[in-house]
Amino acid sequence: MESAGTLRRPLATAGKSLSLKRWDLACRILAALPGGYALAAFSGICLAVWLPGLRVERAMTGMLTGLLIWPVAFMASFAVPDGRKMLGGTVIALLALMGLAALRGWRP
Amino acid sequence: MKGTFRASMAWLHTGLGLVTGWVLFAIALSGSLSVFREGISVWMRPELPTVPVQTVDATAHAVAWLTDHAAKSSAWYLAVPNHRAPYVFGTWERPDGSYIQKALNPLTGSPDGIRDTLGGEFFYRFHFELQLPYPYGRLIAAIAALALVVGLISGLIIHRRIFADFFTFRPNKGQRSWLDAHNLLGVLAFPFHLMISFTGAVTLVTMLLPWGPQAVYKQDVMAGYTDLDPALESRAASGKPGHLTAITPLLQNAEERFRGAGISQVYIYNPSDAASLVTVIAGNNGTVSTLSHSLTFDGTTGRLIREHVETRPAVRTYTFLYGLHIARFTPDVTRWLYFISGLMLTAVIGSGMRLWTVKRLRLPHHLGHVLTDRLNVGVLGGTSLAFASYFLANRLLPPMSPHRAGHEVQCVFIVWGLALVFALIRPARRAWPEMLAACALACFAIAAVSSPWTNPVTQSTALVSLLFSGAFGYAAFRALNGKAKQT
Incomplete structure (x- = not known):
């Protein structure tokens, strides 16, 4: 008897490289690695300087949220259809977060 | 779409897996072993007395010995005994500024007569420091942990048939069997894998994303540490000599205040100074979180200076996630589940790396594929062999030779290096059965040198090693016979 398992195409997609264009891939990698990290870092800073409450609580909330943001941003960078838009979006979000942090007195 | x-x-799953797979394999394997780090430490110190240990008495003996032998040290850090680790594990600074770590006899407080070894601490440190200088090892481990989170989630997305994967294993089908094994092991303990990789990143978050704390504390780094646990008071030495008060009443006081959580650690700062401090950290009986409750006493007068019970929600979340990862709270059954799930994660990573090469070596051979195939033998087989040789080095090196702890660790890296060289110069289809057979022999030898099998630690070590030996032996046999058919 054929089970659903044996009917499955073996290795449906895993491992087959997508025909990503070079610039598209470069944009995605930039958005995922430095971009994702910077998003996590600046979200952390924004939460730390804008949230009410104890300093340690704000800093901790920022760090833990940043830890959630990086993997999500990382995966999104490879999931969205257009790498260039993703990089653009990341840069805009980053500038907004930097602005927000600077408004509250954060300086590099 | x-x-x-x-x-x-x-x-993404394939690319990220290829880049981080080998380091994650070593991290996952050493992490699984670290679940039993106390057990491994006891196995590696057969000289320890086998009497029931009183936490307070043993700690007092250790403090007395350190007062006689290391009074000038700037700090003593003591991990106090419990029913799993029946000795005091002391870390202290030597006059030259280097740190020394020793197990102290619970009856005498002295390290004499106990072989010098890092025991299970080696696996524990390696798990997040990779034997690399600070902070590089920790940063690599933190990034690898996040890569594993992404790898797990993307892996879940590609496998649309989670439920069926529970029941799908088609053996003897080469590549398809490897994929089935990869999927089966991956979905079986998926929630655990996701939890352990994310909480692993949490344990290193202060290194990976220090920007939030930096934004609120600016240059005042100490304030950040003090805020994290306000009971961890620190103060400079006064320069006037002083004497430590009797430690036993302080520890009894702490035990009462901790209400059954027990004591996990005792730190003593500037022990021979008038401004000495004694910090006592609560244990994990009945609480998942680390640092749930801590106290600091004045070391000279014994007066309680600070007490902190953790109730702040964000910090509590952090210490909870941290505690979930390091699993100090777990009873024995849960420890075995952590261990088995950890080994499954190791196998998921290993089978993923193997799958990558099995799939590609069907095509005309490419240098990168052949190299990856060979390095797989060196890393997947070599790590296992190197870790096994750590146990054997513990028994084979002369028990009382100087710098023994360092030599044990050197053995691990010598074996690892030799395994890598061997794997690189030998065709993988020959090297696989040979490497796996070496692992099987090494594990069998661990079971043999566990003799006499008189206590639960040596018995369970022998049993687990025999199981490993059998598994490696079976794999070696399969690799030898199946090579014509499979690859």
Whole structure:
């Protein structure tokens, strides 16, 4: 008897490289690695300087949220259809977060 | 659209897996072993007395010995005994500024007569420091942990048939069997894998994303530490000599205040100074979180200076996630589940790396594929062999030779290096059965040198090693016979 398992195409997609264009891939990698990290870092800073409450609580909330943001941003960078838009979006979000942090007195 | 999404996740899963797979394999294997780090430490110190240990008395003996032998040290850090680790594990600074770590006899407080070894601490440190200088090892481990989170989630997305994967294993089908094994092991303990990889990143978050704390504390780094646990008071030495007060009443006081959580650690700062401090950290009986309750006493007068019970929600979340990862709270059954799930994660990573090469070596051979195939033997087989040789070095090196702890660790890296060289110069289809057979022999030898098998630690070590030996032996046999058919 054929089970659903044996009917499955073996290795449906895993491992087959997508025909990503070079610039598209470069944009995605930039958005995922430095971009994702910077998003996590600046979200952390924004939460730390804008949230009410104890300093340690704000800093901790920022760090833990940043830890959630990086993997999500990382995966999104490879999931969205257009790498260039993703990089653009990341840069805009980053500038907004930097602005927000600077408004509250954060300086590099 | 959906097809593209899945295809890009598959691409990501494969690419990220290839880049981080080997380091994650070593991290996952050493992490699984660290679950039993106390047990391994006891196995590696057969000289320890086998009497029931009183936490307070043993700690007092250790403090007395350190007062006689290391009074000038700037700090003593003591991990106090419990029913799993019946000795005091002391870390202290030597006059030259280097740190020394020793197990102290619970009856005498002295390290004499106990062989010098890092025991299970080696695996524990390696798990997040990779034997690399600070902070590089920790940063690599933190990034690898996040890569594993992404790898797990993208892996989940590509496998649309989670439920069926529970029941799908088609043996003797080469590549398809490897994929089935990869999927089966991956979905079986998926929630654990996701939890352990994310909480692993949490334990290192202060290194990976220090920007939030930096924004609120600016240059005042100490204030950040003090805020994290306000009972961890620190103060400079006064320069006037002083004497430590009797430690026993302080520890009894702490035990009462901790209400059954027990004591996990005792730190003593500037022990021979008038401004000495004694910090006592609560244990994990009945609480998942680390640092749930801590106290600091004045070391000279014994007066309680600070007490902190953790109730702040964000810090509590952090210490909870931290505690979930390091699993000090767990009873024995849960420890075994952590261990088995950890080994499954190791196997998921290993089978993923193997799958990558099995799939590609069907095509005309490419240098990169052949190299990866050979390095797989060196890393997957070599790590296992190197870790096994750590146990054997513990028994084979002369028990009382100087610098023994360092030599044990050197053995691990010598074996690892030799395994890598061997794997690189030998065709993988020959090297696989040989490496696996070496692992089987090494594990069998661990079971043999566990003799006499008189206590639960040596018995369970022998049993687990025999199981490993059998598994490696079976794999070696399969690799030897199946090579014509499989690859």
